[in-house]
Amino acid sequence: MQLLLKNIKQLVTVASNGKQCKTGVEMRDIGVIENATVLIEDGHFRWIGADAKFTTALSDDAHIVDASELVALPGFVDCHTHLVFAGSRENEFAMRAAGKTYQQIAEQGGGILSTVKATRAAVKKDLKKLASKRLDDMLKHGTTTVEIKSGYGLEEESEIKMMDVINELRKEHYMTVMPTFLGAHAIPPEYKQKPDEYVEFVCERMLPYVAKRKIASFCDVFCESGYFSVGQSRKILEKARSLGIDLKIHADELAPSGGSTLAGELRAVSADHLEHINDAGIRALKAGGTVGVLLPGVSFFLNHSYAPARKLIDAGVPVAISTDFNPGSCMSFSVPMMMTLACTQLNMTPEEAIAACTLNGAAALKMSNTVGSIETGKQADIVLYDIPNYQYLAYHFGVNHVNTVIKRGVILEF
Amino acid sequence: MQLLLKNIKQLVTVASNGKQCKTGVEMRDIGVIENATVLIEDGHFRWIGADAKFTTALSDDAHIVDASELVALPGFVDCHTHLVFAGSRENEFAMRAAGKTYQQIAEQGGGILSTVKATRAAVKKDLKKLASKRLDDMLKHGTTTVEIKSGYGLEEESEIKMMDVINELRKEHYMTVMPTFLGAHAIPPEYKQKPDEYVEFVCERMLPYVAKRKIASFCDVFCESGYFSVGQSRKILEKARSLGIDLKIHADELAPSGGSTLAGELRAVSADHLEHINDAGIRALKAGGTVGVLLPGVSFFLNHSYAPARKLIDAGVPVAISTDFNPGSCMSFSVPMMMTLACTQLNMTPEEAIAACTLNGAAALKMSNTVGSIETGKQADIVLYDIPNYQYLAYHFGVNHVNTVIKRGVILEF
Numbered sequence: 001m002q003l004l005l006k007n008i009k010q011l012v013t014v015a016s017n018g019k020q021c022k023t024g025v026e027m028r029d030i031g032v033i034e035n036a037t038v039l040i041e042d043g044h045f046r047w048i049g050a051d052a053k054f055t056t057a058l059s060d061d062a063h064i065v066d067a068s069e070l071v072a073l074p075g076f077v078d079c080h081t082h083l084v085f086a087g088s089r090e091n092e093f094a095m096r097a098a099g100k101t102y103q104q105i106a107e108q109g110g111g112i113l114s115t116v117k118a119t120r121a122a123v124k125k126d127l128k129k130l131a132s133k134r135l136d137d138m139l140k141h142g143t144t145t146v147e148i149k150s151g152y153g154l155e156e157e158s159e160i161k162m163m164d165v166i167n168e169l170r171k172e173h174y175m176t177v178m179p180t181f182l183g184a185h186a187i188p189p190e191y192k193q194k195p196d197e198y199v200e201f202v203c204e205r206m207l208p209y210v211a212k213r214k215i216a217s218f219c220d221v222f223c224e225s226g227y228f229s230v231g232q233s234r235k236i237l238e239k240a241r242s243l244g245i246d247l248k249i250h251a252d253e254l255a256p257s258g259g260s261t262l263a264g265e266l267r268a269v270s271a272d273h274l275e276h277i278n279d280a281g282i283r284a285l286k287a288g289g290t291v292g293v294l295l296p297g298v299s300f301f302l303n304h305s306y307a308p309a310r311k312l313i314d315a316g317v318p319v320a321i322s323t324d325f326n327p328g329s330c331m332s333f334s335v336p337m338m339m340t341l342a343c344t345q346l347n348m349t350p351e352e353a354i355a356a357c358t359l360n361g362a363a364a365l366k367m368s369n370t371v372g373s374i375e376t377g378k379q380a381d382i383v384l385y386d387i388p389n390y391q392y393l394a395y396h397f398g399v400n401h402v403n404t405v406i407k408r409g410v411i412l413e414f
Numbered sequence: 415m416q417l418l419l420k421n422i423k424q425l426v427t428v429a430s431n432g433k434q435c436k437t438g439v440e441m442r443d444i445g446v447i448e449n450a451t452v453l454i455e456d457g458h459f460r461w462i463g464a465d466a467k468f469t470t471a472l473s474d475d476a477h478i479v480d481a482s483e484l485v486a487l488p489g490f491v492d493c494h495t496h497l498v499f500a501g502s503r504e505n506e507f508a509m510r511a512a513g514k515t516y517q518q519i520a521e522q523g524g525g526i527l528s529t530v531k532a533t534r535a536a537v538k539k540d541l542k543k544l545a546s547k548r549l550d551d552m553l554k555h556g557t558t559t560v561e562i563k564s565g566y567g568l569e570e571e572s573e574i575k576m577m578d579v580i581n582e583l584r585k586e587h588y589m590t591v592m593p594t595f596l597g598a599h600a601i602p603p604e605y606k607q608k609p610d611e612y613v614e615f616v617c618e619r620m621l622p623y624v625a626k627r628k629i630a631s632f633c634d635v636f637c638e639s640g641y642f643s644v645g646q647s648r649k650i651l652e653k654a655r656s657l658g659i660d661l662k663i664h665a666d667e668l669a670p671s672g673g674s675t676l677a678g679e680l681r682a683v684s685a686d687h688l689e690h691i692n693d694a695g696i697r698a699l700k701a702g703g704t705v706g707v708l709l710p711g712v713s714f715f716l717n718h719s720y721a722p723a724r725k726l727i728d729a730g731v732p733v734a735i736s737t738d739f740n741p742g743s744c745m746s747f748s749v750p751m752m753m754t755l756a757c758t759q760l761n762m763t764p765e766e767a768i769a770a771c772t773l774n775g776a777a778a779l780k781m782s783n784t785v786g787s788i789e790t791g792k793q794a795d796i797v798l799y800d801i802p803n804y805q806y807l808a809y810h811f812g813v814n815h816v817n818t819v820i821k822r823g824v825i826l827e828f
Contacts, residue, residue, distance in 0.1 A: 090805035094764050097757040137813065301811075303758050334812030343511040344717050350508050391504035397715075398748030399551065400814065 002062035003040040003409055005382070007051060010071045011036035012390045014358045014373040021291065021318040021363035027352040031373075032390065038072065040380040043409035048374055065411075070403055071390055073354065075144025075381035076335040077361030077372050080248075080272050080293050082149050082182075082326035083138075084131045084165050087118030089327045093301075102302050102329070103226075103254075112152070112186045115327055119152035119162070128165045134325075135175040138333045140414050142402050144381035145176040145362065145371050147322075149220055151185030156206055159183050163215045174407050176381070178365050180248060181207070181216035184228050184236050199232045203239040211243035217365070218269065220248040223259035230258040237266055246366060252276045253298075264288030270320070270364040274307040275299060285317045291364040292317045294356070296341035297330035309346035320360035321353065336401070339394040350391045380409040416476035417454040417823055419796070421465060424485045425450035426804045428772045428787040435705065435732040435777035441766040445787075446804065452486065454794040457823035462788055479825075484817055485804055487768065489558025489795035490749040491775030491786050494662075494686050494707050496563050496596075496740035497552075498545045498579050501532030503741045507715075516716050516743070517640075517668075526566070526600045529741055533566035533576065542579045548739075549589040552747045554828050556816050558795035559590040559776065559785050561736075563634055565599030570620055573597050577629045588821050590795070592779045594662060595621070595630035598642050598650050613646045617653040625657035631779070632683065634662040637673035644672040651680055660780060666690045667712075678702030684734070684778040688721040689713060699731045705778040707734045708770070710755035711744035723760035734774035735767065750815070753808040764805045794823040 013031035016022070022029070037054040039047035047056055058064075092110045096102065105111055119127065131148070138146060148166045153159035163181060170177035183202045191198035210216045219240030223233040227250075237247045246269045251259025253273035263271035264284025271277075271285055272293035285292050292312050299306040312319050321342055325333040332338075335357050342353040362372025370379050384404040387393055393401060405412045427445035430436070436443070451468040453461035461470055472478075506524045510516065519525055533541065545562070552560060562580045567573035577593060584591035597616045605612035624630045633654030637647040641664075651661045660683045665673025667687035677685035678698025685699055686707035699706055706726050713720040726733050735756055739747040746752075749771050756767040776786025784793050798818040801807055807815060819826045 088802070088806070088809075090764075090803065090809040093757065093809040094805050097761060097763045097767075099761060141813070301758055331810045332812040337812035343507065344715055347511060347513060349511045350504075353511075388502070389504065391508050392502070395502070395504040395507040396745045398746040398751035398812070399555070 001042065001409070002059050003406070004058060004062055004064045005038040005067050005072065006064060007066055007068035008036040008038065008070060008072045009068060010034055010389055011038065011374065012071070012073045012354060013048060013375065014074055014355055015375055016359050016368060016373045020368045021360045022355045023316050023318045024313065027313060027319070027355040028349060030351045030354050038374065038382065040406070040409045043380055045374055045376050045378050045380050048376060067384055069386070070384040071387050072382055072384050073390065074358045074372055074374050075383050075405070075407065076142050076357050077145040077365065077367070078138065078143045078322050078325070078333070078335055079147045079270070079320055079361040079364040080295060080322035080324050081146055082151060082324070083134050083146070083333070084127055084148055084162050085115050085119050085152050085327055086122035086127060086130065087115055087327065089114060092328065096302070111328060113189060115152045116154050116186070116188070120155070120158045124161050124165060127161065128168060131165060131169060132173060134333060135169060135173050139175060139405055139407065139412060140402060141334055141336070141400055142383040142405065143333065143335055144383070144405070144407050145178070145365070145367065147178040147180055147365055149180040149182040151182030154183070154186060154188035159206060163210065167215050174412065176371065178217050178367070179215060180218040180220050181210045182220040184221040186222060186227055195232065199228070199235055202236055207239050207243055211245055216245055218248045219245045220250065222250040223262065224250065224254055224257050230262050233259065234262055237268070241266065248272060252281060256281065260285055263290050269366055273298070274312070275305050277308065282312060282315050282317060286315055291320050291360060293320045293322050293364050294346065295322055295324040295330065296346055297332050297338050298324050300341055300345065301330045306345050309342065309348050313352065318360050318363055319356050320364045321356040322361060336393050337397060340397040343394045350394050353394055354390065380406060382406045415456065415823070416473050417820070418472060418476055418478045419452040419481050419486065420478060421480050421482035422450040422452065422484060422486045423482060424448055424803055425452065425788065426485070426487045426768060427462060427789065428488055428769055429789055430773050430782060430787045434782045435774045436769045437732045438727065438730050441727060441733070441769040442763060444765045444768050452788065452796065454820070454823045457794055459788055459790050459792050459794050462790060481798055483800070484798040485801050486796055486798050487804065488772045488786055488788050489797050489819070489821065490556050490771050491559040491779065491781070492552065492557045492736050492739070492747070492749055493561045493684065493734055493775040493778040494709060494736035494738050495560055496565060496738070497548045497560070497747070498541055498562055498576050499529050499533050499566050499741055500536035500541055500544065501529055501741065503528060506742065510716070525742060527603060529566050530568050530600070534569070534572045538575050538579060541575070542582060545579060545583060546587060548747065549583060549587050553589060553819055553821065553826060554816060555748055555814055556797040556819065557747065557749055558797070558819070558821050559592070559779070559781065561592040561594055561779055563594040563596040565596030568597070568600060568602035569604070573620060577624065581629050588826065590785065592631050592781070593629060594632040594634050595624045595659070596634040598635040600636060600641055609646065613642070613649055616650055621653050621657055625659060630659055632662045633659045634664065636664040637676065638664065638668055638671050644676050647673065648676055651682070655680065662686060666695060670695065674698055677704050683780055688726070689719050691722065696726060696729050696731060700729055705734050705774060706731045707736050707778050708760065709736055709738035709744065710760055711746050711752050712738050714755055714759070715744045720759050723756065723762050727766065732774050732777055733770050734778045735770040736775060750807050751811060754811040757808045764808050767808055768804065794820060796820045
């Protein structure tokens, strides 16, 4: 089956030219083609270029879309989310607005553990229904690949329930879903006085089970004071690696905790957050080939400091941007909103923001050979926007500019 | 014609109880009714209260809406916008992201004057079409009353063209539109060396014409270093007042320039921006009964300082929030986005943010006797949202939660 998009006013390919990701000044080179044609066949891009150069003969039943008023980008790759959860935390949002800090709220029983309580109590079917609705909404806003973490169970049964929900969505939903096991998201209340025993439980019980069932592409740890130390994080991540699972880490969010250095040393696929990364951490990420995943929505939502995006980019660390969609620290799945934050708060250019939310997001999931750019042979995830040019997407904020979402070559009907 | 909204999960009335606006702790009292009924008749609210208390007999042709999964708020009153403009300025947005300041860009021919150039060049029909589309989009996002300023003409013909567009939209569009004359938005290039002559021109030529044709409810001035001094602003505003036009002022945006003090002294209806208001300015607004209109989207978009919202509220100044929708310093018409900014960056509570975008927005337009709250006799502008409770609106950001917009008692079809 052929789908031809023709007369695309502006096509942003984010062409990777065979590389896994974009770094440094390459992030500003996003491969823009004016008046472009894209031919999709059997769910993959077959031909990409200027209208004038297109000469391929079409099959009789080819579907042709005139995109002369539209701008096209690769579907967004949102590489860090916690979107399987029950309950919501607008009450904490209101408490923060009235002056409480995130940590004060956590000490009063709020924070991650309040979502843990609701998620443990929810039956699988309900959790899945909530998450599936969120994936629908994300597709409508231009996201076509999503990573989802467990971590609101913090006990065997509930963590596995979350992983099962994620894996069922991965099989059944239109969205491309990548599952991450985050059993070490917080110290469960039952282990408050004996965190090392929980680490042991994660390493010796949960991880082997997850590995055996092949239900996690990644293992992640929240490495931070009050959560998991560098030593505990190392233990969990080394165990995961020994079981053949790739590594991610929540690093240096609230203070420079050494998480980024660990990430680089272990050659983790990504180190995420990095609001307080120091120079040693930056050097480690660069040396380890680790993608730095920035989550500006969290800094915005909690009114915390922003990550030093410019320093990271200028140092040659591949930088991705993601929503961190979760009910506590960033209740938003809008990637364009994160691009606006990147441009206004992180001093990233619109081009860098686009590369960070597409190809580099894919790199943070080891998927840049299949998604994240519009290149021949890749999965045909492409989104058309009602905007005059690609810069407009981050510029005109707070509104959904999506016109059409094409997922694996299929035009989605909402 | 009757329209009955019943079983409203949560109705936020923002009841004014006969007052023009909410100040101090009253801003947190937004009159929430659970399981509510609203009866609308001939475009106005006729009955408001708990479902259980509703006993009014309905006419045979009454239209009944079950809102049991929805939350209702008054339509937003966006009391400060520049939404009539041609062109767009995403290029400047990109320049700022790459490190240029707003003032550097202005010095290079960007800034307000670049929109002036495009707006002068546009024919009235095109300007109106662009603006009308923006009003449609704003209605879809829950805004039912909008103030619009001229100020991209800065010469007689183009300023009047803008005022005519605003007044035609006021007559023809579903949106309630309030027109403001802002001839003194910037020194026109033609008067760069002789700003006092332009002030003279505004006072002696444009204002009398505007007053005679009754095409402006308000006169506004951009009082700031490099724009109009306090003395020049006073001259223009006093002239406007002598012609029977109410006063607004852009004050203390880039530095404490004395604009707020002038606003209070002249008993202006509102003083807008206030990012750098000082204690004398706060006292003046309070004494003058002047509404302080905060525009957090500008601080966000330009990465400038935010206005001291808490100080203003705690001092008893009535605070409104608006988008300042314009192509240079805030390219967004999303009021909920501004509420999120208010909660995360201004330390306002969700309740204060709602009062600021409804009743107090109406007060900034001298309209709180007709719009801005859900009270018997007022114009039936009410919006239903797909959210579990009103706090969710600012909490879950970057997405449009509107389910149904009712304008003057009519359900709008989009």
